[in-house]
Amino acid sequence: MDVADLGLPVDVPSTALFTDQYELTMLRAALAAGTAERRSVFEVFTRRLPNGRRYGVVGGTGRVLDAVENFRFDTAVLTFLREREIVDEETLDWLAGYRFRGDIWGYPEGEVYFPGSPIMRVEGTFAECVLLETVILSILNHDSAIAAAASRMSSAAGDRPLIEMGARRTHELAAVAASRAAYVGGFATTSDLAAGFRYGIPTVGTSAHAFTLLHDSERDAFQAQVNTLGRGTTLLVDTYDVAEAVRTAVEVAGTELGAVRIDSGDLLLVAHRVRQQLDELGARDTKIVVTSDLDEYAIASLAAAPVDAYGVGTQLVTGSGHPTSSMVYKLVARAESADPKAPLVPVAKRSTGGKTSVGGRKWAARRLDSYGVAEAEVLGTGPVPPALADRQLLVELVKEGEVVAREPLDAARERHTRARADLPMSATQLSRGEPVLPTEYLHETSGS
Template sequence: MNTADLGLPVEVPSTALFTDQYELTMLRAALTAGTAERRSVFEVFTRRLPDGRRYGVVAGTGRVLDAVENFRFDPAVLSFLQEREIVDGRTLEWLSGYRFSGDIWGYPEGEVYFPGSPIMRVEGTFAECVLLETVILSILNHDSAIAAAASRMSAAAGERPLIEMGARRTHELAAVAASRAAYVGGFATTSDLAAGFRYGIPTVGTSAHAFTLLHDSERDAFRAQVETLGRGTTLLVDTYDVAEAVRTAVEVAGTGLGAVRIDSGDLLLVAHRVRRQLDELGATDTKIVVTSDLDEYAIASLAAAPVDAYGVGTQLVTGSGHPTSSMVYKLVARAGSDDPKAPLVPVAKKSSGGKTSVGGRKWAARRLDAHGIAEAEVVGTGPVPGGLADRQLLVELVKGGEVVAREPLDAARERHMTARAGLPMSATQLSRGEPVLPTEYVHGTSGSQ
């Protein structure tokens, strides 16, 4: 969901300068060479997953669609390009009328991916496709990294809900995108109000240590919060002495207190002590929320603890050690002339150093074993084998320049849960390992389909 779904006004700035200069200099040179209008196919993929990860998560697709729609060169942008002499007059004129008119296919948001998966395929003229490289990669690399970390954390948490609370640990705009990606990856709520406003994600929040320190006593702070927010609120109990705070919290709110939050110390030990104390005080339904720089490993270590929810910040919004997905955007096929009917010729980078790519316009399908569990990611060119025809992964996102696949954010979130559940059980193990599915290549006879 976004604010348009809610009937709220949305400022839609141009995304045209979310790009690198060489996209525009390539355009300028291609216009001069007469090759700018050649039909081309670009694909987004990653050559490898982050070290030790078993699967990737596609996130940011909805934001990509917005970015493509809003990729416009308005007068202010054109003046900037002219003043810097980045492009010439002919290129400026071409840019002034820019509208992406091609097609985009891709893995639907929330789907899992593996090395070599053609996560997104952008088709059109070279000129209109090459300009989108940087903005597409910027969104997919960031959001997919956050979603992958979120997925690992939600798998470790099991049925216990996760709260995204990392806004203060990253750039203010990245924080909103991170909240969205975390929701796709399995988080239930966010503390970031901009994310709630923009994408309709449920928001939560009560108080910090500063609120307790503001008052003359912890009791005064708890009383003020309960009187304002009700007995179902969450009281922070580790500003001073935890045991004393829990006792005071129940005295103030009664046994119907919603939850207590623990933000420091040995969380496993403290959670057990707090649960025992709450039960002894009759607050058997009061929940325990833990925070304090958690990651998927810390969450897994608390599986046996009497914890009801986790709040995660820094490690989530930084991808839990892997802040990018290392995706690339490569030309894989192009026509031999400007003729729209000219056949596509597969092309690929063949340099050494591990940066080779596979040419040709690709399809992808996921083969299942006899039990319905995924056993391989199959990527190919040419005709799709009959047994995989109904298992294809790419869906049409943009047709003739028009977005055709917008969907509620909850749909991407649900898709991810389904996709992850369809992987082998080892996919959610936190121990380091290889991708849980191998990528198999099937080479057809042509890149021109």
């Protein structure tokens, strides 16, 4: 199987500096205090969904696994830390041999989540787990935000395919991650070749307005594109007059013309006029692709339009107004001592101001109603009730430092389709509302 089919990175640079300095200073202090080797449990969760969102989407899990594998302090990294005097020699010696040897459990990529859901659980010594905080949050916060926006857009689009076109609207590396997350959330293709190369996502693209403007006439531009790419290509018809361009496009390519793209104007009105014109010219099978700063609301407004596909850029790669998922990485349990057999005790932040957390190593399950529709996200710190035993959400991702759950990207994409279908119908409504499922806690002290 090709590397891209598994979603593996083509290169393997160290990810050790994708972190905040305080992770290393905490490590240094914990090593000095003798607490660094205490067994610990960290959980990734969000206290709330972005305003108006009904569910979240887990994106980036595969990239997290790559980042954990490549979290190595090589000579160049250690030299940088030494020259900046960020940590002392004892800590540098410890970092030189760093390998994550713990366990990671999490919601599988593409699954939906809700406030409090333990999206990822990282277990090991405090020292080895704390270093991963920033890189894990960086990936999950970004990719989950894009995947959630993509999910809303794909729901609004129905059976019509979506093209990811946001590479020019964000950082070049973020663009690749966004393409991957968008594919998980339901997009069919991307214009970004790096995403296609790295992750095997289908790529598309034909021409921009510059190509038309380059030529002496629109007809010359269309003829050059058809001569090179064939009659099944997509011609951009809004550089000048749309009606004239459609007429010219069919004259040049014939009724076998693959598609026309509209990138400006009143898309609802123009799409209807173009469809009528194509049909009158005999190009009944020619598709209509629309672009132009679309989001899920604009896509939904075009549901009744004769549109065959949507291209989305800016709004997708910025999370459609919510560029982060506000996930946090919190210590929820730690051992009473460095003894490997010491029992774990729950810990939690209790300060005022709304940033409290729930202590204890948690399981998660999704309870269904009598119709087989999800009705609650149930979290617990004690035994799993028998009725929920086969509805648990966390899966093992890393065991004793080894990745055990790498999967093709299409598996995450298909999982999301199933997970969204299991939610109440109101989950896909674009009107603002609370999370579609409540989060319930069952604590060990309750005997549950």
